[in-house]
Amino acid sequence: MSKVLVFGHKNPDTDTITSAISYAFLKQQLGEDAEAVRLGEVNNETKFALEKFGFEAPRLIDNVATETNQVILVDHNERQQSANGIEEVKVIEVIDHHRIANFETSDPLYFRAEPVGCTATILNKLYKENNVAIPSNIAGLMLSAIVSDTLLFKSPTCTDQDVKAGKELAEIAGVNVEEYGLAMLKAGADLSDKSLEELLSLDAKEFTFGNVKSIIAQVNAVDVNDLLGRKDELVGLLNKYTEENGLDLYFFIITDILNNDSVAVVVGSASEDAAKAFGKTLKDNEVELPGVVSRKKQVVPVLTEALSE
């Protein structure tokens, strides 16, 4: 059997990077020739977690088909979020916690998706089911993924299973969850070394609501005013990108990780309708979203309902 590459989605986040490492490690313990790789740059939050637990970032690959003929996907399944060349290789496993779409195989495979907050919560079960003990540094990575995806257990995507797994993993890793978790989130929310252009692409995902072609991007911040103070420049960039790419909506969410609120900067022909979807009117391209922290659970469904007509 040739080498199996294990990777998460493009624009990698902490769950994607650490789940690739953690699952490749489990596979190695089970005797398989598995290697974790990544499809893009590692963000500051993930760097913080990797350094803390003594890991290097996985190797960056461009096209998967030039590397191997079999792969395992973690933290995603939709083709457009996956590696270049994915159509030319065989997907032998998927471990994920997202909706299933744009995914098709010609043969049966191991596909494990669960409606939990984080891929690492499922991996925690898989270690147990395979009777493999989790080393403390791997447990630290898995805990980091849960903290990241659930914003320290405060996101509405967080389930009881994520909380339980987080506690178990913190114990194995020997870290104080609150202390370490907040430090990691703050490292990710440190945007000082990023240009506005970089911020826009950091975690941007494409969606189509009926005829409304949209991008919904999200960044975490300790102080949202750092970014809102540069709003004119930001709106200029968003407008430029929206025009150049024929978008109807660019919805840029800035999430306050200390207070668990968000504010969105919105442009495009559908921007008034998007604000209205949240019962708001747009003020200078800005809409406040108190209590909103999850794109998946609190933004996409609202815009789907309002715009997909």
Place this chain on the structure above:
Amino acid sequence: MSKVLVFGHKNPDTDTITSAISYAFLKQQLGEDAEAVRLGEVNNETKFALEKFGFEAPRLIDNVATETNQVILVDHNERQQSANGIEEVKVIEVIDHHRIANFETSDPLYFRAEPVGCTATILNKLYKENNVAIPSNIAGLMLSAIVSDTLLFKSPTCTDQDVKAGKELAEIAGVNVEEYGLAMLKAGADLSDKSLEELLSLDAKEFTFGNVKSIIAQVNAVDVNDLLGRKDELVGLLNKYTEENGLDLYFFIITDILNNDSVAVVVGSASEDAAKAFGKTLKDNEVELPGVVSRKKQVVPVLTEALSE
């Protein structure tokens, strides 16, 4: 939470019917309001298993959307094999052992597919993972599914996991696998109460290989000559159906369950090419397939390779 309906594919077989019952029972033990239902007539093999272990056939439903708004699929995931109205309800779980295709959700769900011979082998794990003991009559149903899907562990689709699960379940059910299994397969292979028309539709699946629109049907028999003795009549019916439905190929497999061989009766413009795919020439619409018992593993891949150009 409203009632959850649990069901397998159209043209139900033993795995589909018994997995619906066995998984609905597990869900009930976990406190959920789950009901097993079916999408079509129960075949003779399944009837034998249900009677042996004291079960009635699940309720037959027509359109799922008039019944509930949430469903669990077992033993299938492709939309065209599922219930009428499936687009209007929410699929909250899938337990399956087939390829994944024509399946899409708007929300995360529990999706558990594994490359094993039978859905019941996965259910056996789920009972353990949920710490629910399998009652002996449910174990009997699950064993029946494994015997059926693996032809008593002789099909190439059978994995070590299916053999292990089969042994465990036979022990719980208190039956002799070989004896009971062969009796069940023979009950299914008793075609004496079926017209030729019924036999053709009993387990017929549609496939498209490149431009070749095909049906591959399969029946189990104790003596293949029962059917081959009526070949002229059979070929007439296959030709009629092929013409009326614009097919290029009707590949009708008769599997000898005692010797684990098959013979196919083949019609349509692609029939010579189909025979050639197996290194044979067609003789009076007949092609011998020594050692072939699995449509999924031994017929579909061969025809895919030969005809999809």
